[in-house]
Amino acid sequence: MDVIDFAELRARAQRRGIDLAGPQRPDFHHLIHVHADAEALSHVVDFTEHVVPSGGWLWVRPGQVHQYGELTRSRGTIVIWRPGFVTVDPAPPDTPVLPGAAAREAVDLALRHLLSDYADLGSMTLEAHNRALRRLLDVLLLRLAHAGEVPPVRNPADGPFERFRAAVERDFTRTRRVADYAAELGYSTRTLTRATSSATGRSAKSYLDARIVLEARRLLVHTDQPSADIARHLGFTSSGDFSKFFRKHDGRSPLAFRAQARGTRTPGRCG
Structure with missing residues (x-):
């Protein structure tokens, strides 16, 4: 698992000669969060353009083709992980999610807890550190799955x-x-x-x-x-x-x- 902000993503892309506006098809998850006090971000996923609003989230799945918009105009955080890293993997939404007022505080708290433990590498063994990150990412994903004002209606898993x-x-x-x-x-x-x-x-x-x-x-x-x-x-x-x-x-x-x-x-x- 990795956590980077938009500025670090731009720096990495520049070092590696990657055009973030060009099509990419990574084999890992991207959970993109635009900070509440930042400008909205345009992001293309599978040839459909989405606008991630201030305070919003967008989940890009492995195998999807995606292209970043103008990252210099916005600020945010990206959580990246490979399939199988988390034990809970709720169905990601196909469009950006803006948590409702009732859920926003819990989602923000889950992100802050994940970022804090991600940065605190030396206080536990690497195995324990990774276990903690898995659990905290589970919590963040579950919070986001129920972040709307009205919980999404799901089709029966065996339907x-x-x-x-x-x-x-x-x-x-x-x-x-x-x-x-x-x-x-x-x-x-x-x-x-x-x-x-x-x-x-x-x-x-x-x-x-x-x-x-x-x-x-x-x-x-x-x-x-x-x-x-x-x-x-x-x-x-x-x-x-x-x-x-x-x-x-x-x-x-x-x-x-x-x-x-x-x-x-x-x-x-x-x-």
């Missing part, structure tokens, strides 16, 4: 949509047919569609296609893999089929999307 979502995360490179997931999970396609629509406002097929498009975008912007290699990774039989699928959902060819997302010149031919 049709949650099981479908887990199966999609596991198998979206293997099959793009909702019927295959329905058969595997023991539901009808109608049940999956109804449950997905209730949870997300879109059909099961639309949800599945969107997950595939998201992964394609991540690979296009964060790797230099040819379109044909990405097509094979995502389970397409040909790069042409992949290009048609991507263009249908994004409106651009894969390589045109890559060029635009990176701010480079559009290639002469489509991906």
